[in-house]
Amino acid sequence: MSDGTEASRPDVPRAGGVQSLARAFGLLETLAETGGEAGLSELADRTGLAPATIHRLVRTLVDLGYLRQLSSRRYTLGPKLVGLGETAARQFGRWATPVLADLVTEIGETANLAVLDGDGAVYVAQVPSPHQMRMFTEIGRRVPVHCTGVGKALLSALPPADAAAIVARTGLPAVTSTTITDPDVFARGLALARERGYVLDEGEQETGVRCVAAPVTGPHGSAAVSVSGPLSRMDDTAVARIAPLVVAAGRRLGTLLATA
Amino acid sequence: MSDGTEASRPDVPRAGGVQSLARAFGLLETLAETGGEAGLSELADRTGLAPATIHRLVRTLVDLGYLRQLSSRRYTLGPKLVGLGETAARQFGRWATPVLADLVTEIGETANLAVLDGDGAVYVAQVPSPHQMRMFTEIGRRVPVHCTGVGKALLSALPPADAAAIVARTGLPAVTSTTITDPDVFARGLALARERGYVLDEGEQETGVRCVAAPVTGPHGSAAVSVSGPLSRMDDTAVARIAPLVVAAGRRLGTLLATA
DNA sequence: ACTGGCAATTCCGCATCATGGAATATAGGG
DNA sequence: CCCTATATTCCATGATGCGGAATTGCCAGT
Known part of the structure; x- marks a missing residue:
């Protein structure tokens, strides 16, 4: 050697x-x-x-x-990676879509599933809201963990030390005016997330989009669900109604992941 | 062994x-x-x-x-394949997007780039038309070669024997009512494509969508560009105007592929 | 519960296959 | 044109991956 x-x-x-x-x-x-x-x-x-x-x-x-x-x-x-990656994403989508679809019918907003890959989050499945035909499919899209609902949910499910290591590597660059850039504030946010079982993203990645996310519980390479929509529809009472549903969906997906 | x-x-x-x-x-x-x-x-x-x-x-x-x-x-x-595939697609997209974007501004319809992978075509880059918000991002999507503009363009750039071998393997299953299912008709279509430098897809994959495609010329694993839109906007005069632009884009992309 | 059968996993000796240092081609830069 | 940096090919060596056979674990049938 x-x-x-x-x-x-x-x-x-x-x-x-x-x-x-x-x-x-x-x-x-x-x-x-x-x-x-x-x-x-x-x-x-x-x-x-x-x-x-x-x-x-x-x-x-x-x-x-x-x-x-x-x-x-x-x-x-090479091009073959594109094909394989797409098949892989579709595979995740297959079992996740029913659960996400239920979320969408209950809530009326777009539901996403993402996994942690390296130091970023990658969307692997999505069921779009019936409201807007807008908003492209995000499947395959890679986003930072620190400014997205799914990202923070993923981190909250990790051992704190691992989460800290990732944040240390990526930093907390501002993406919008509400992006959290202070490490202490961010850490407190994660602690709260662990306690409540869900996270909020207050337009930290895209202005005007509010998002509720929860980790997918289970003994596997982490995943997270989220529901996101425009501020106009996602007010505080809506969030209060939505959060438990998202958490429940996370649990169901976790069971499926382990079972199916 | x-x-x-x-x-x-x-x-x-x-x-x-x-x-x-x-x-x-x-x-x-x-x-x-x-x-x-x-x-x-x-x-x-x-x-x-x-x-x-x-x-x-x-x-x-x-x-x-x-x-x-x-x-x-x-x-x-696994999840990592999703990430890799996405990076690969983005990589293709990076150099292709400017050219596709030019096409979109000139023509006003969605432009795509696809590569041949195995016996199918895989979309690796797209710039959507400003018109319609419909039609999801097709990046990573795998489609048959015989009923799509990009597919036929890819075949037209191959040595006829290779193209025939692929068609022999995949067959010519009907997808819509206009899908070409007769091998002779198909072969003549390819010959015409080679002669003119571009191909038409007359709703052969999706009814009501017309598509102009051209091979990306160069000494590499084949690729193809296409522009597609609804029949209402893609009439014969529009196609006559569009075709040379698509062919030119194919040439530009070919040069870029070889250079970059 | 017990058992039979099939599928997944682990073991282990052998030879194949991957390894990397050195030699050779090829492309840029001065 | 030569010179340097980089990519590619060669080849002897032994570590590494191979696969037949044995083991374990999972269900279905009774």
Whole structure:
């Protein structure tokens, strides 16, 4: 192996794992973090692997269509990933949609399901409100955790230390005028969320949109549900009515996730 | 190796490829084809690999978050794939969006970019028309090649033999009343497309939607642009005006693809 | 409850396959 | 035009992934 200190790197995620696989996916992730484009030596620097090794892995991925090589000899994520990702999202959607649909009929606002991926949240399912035909499908969209309902709900379900680590890495950049940028305020918000079982997003990501979110409870890689709508319809009494429903939906989804 | 006849299977895509990788992605694809959920032995049947081998690969993928194991011990595509796919799509979108946006401002209808993946077409970028808020974002959506503008444009850019092979595999199932189901008619359509440099889709995938598409020219894994809108706005004179613009956009995208 | 059968998981010795250092091509920069 | 940085190919080595066989665990049938 490359260096004397074995198993010090998160290359091998667990005993018995296939490392060429772990390394290959590591490369894909590295590429994604770099903004989706990188040269071979840049990958070598970031991963610490030998250029020859990277080249072989990367060439295989190119042959398979999961990576694309530009004429500049740099590499980008390939088209097949788009297809796979979409199928994966659809898969989540399949079992989640009924529950989300129930929420929408009870509440009348758009319902979303998101999962934690890396340090961000990714929407994996959505049932749009019957009200507005507006608002594009957000499926696949990646959003920051600190300024979204689902994001905060995801964090609230994590061990506080892990949540803090994520926030430390991403910071609390202001997105709108109401985005929470003070770490202390944010931490108190999370504590309140843990206590109540749900979170509010007061236009912290998009002005005028209020959002109620709850973690999906269960022993798996975290997920969260949310319901969001315009301030005009989402007043305090509405929120009071909605919150328990969202929390219940989170619980139901958690059961489904573990069962189905 | 398992059997005497080596290299007879498309397991190893090319000499020098990393086989565990090819196999792992094969499993992901198999899973996607199965509808996103399968048990270990089902995977073993479909891929012909030894259960132990599959289990090791699959366990690694689960550890990495690209696969999820349900309590029924069956496996599904994991959340991380959603994130990766989204990043990949965004990557395509980044350089394509400006060109598509130009098309939209010139034409006023929704513009799409799709790539060929396997025997289907996958939308990788879209700029929606300012007109209608309807029609969800199709990014990541996989559509048949025979009844869509982008699909036929992709085929028209392929060596005729390759195009024929794909059509032979997928067949020409009717999706709407105008879907072309006769192989001869279809072949003539492709020939005309090659000659003119663009294709029309006359509601062959969705009734009432007309679409002009052109291949993205270049020496890479094929892509295609399209512009689509309701029949009411897409009359013959509009198409005559639009077609050259779409063809030009295809050329520009081709240059960008090769360069960027 | 007991049992039979099937599916998932773990074990383990063997040989294959991935590995990475060094050598070779190729692209930019001066 | 040469020179440097980067990508790619070669190849001997042994670690690594392979798969047959044994084990465990889950249900369905009675």
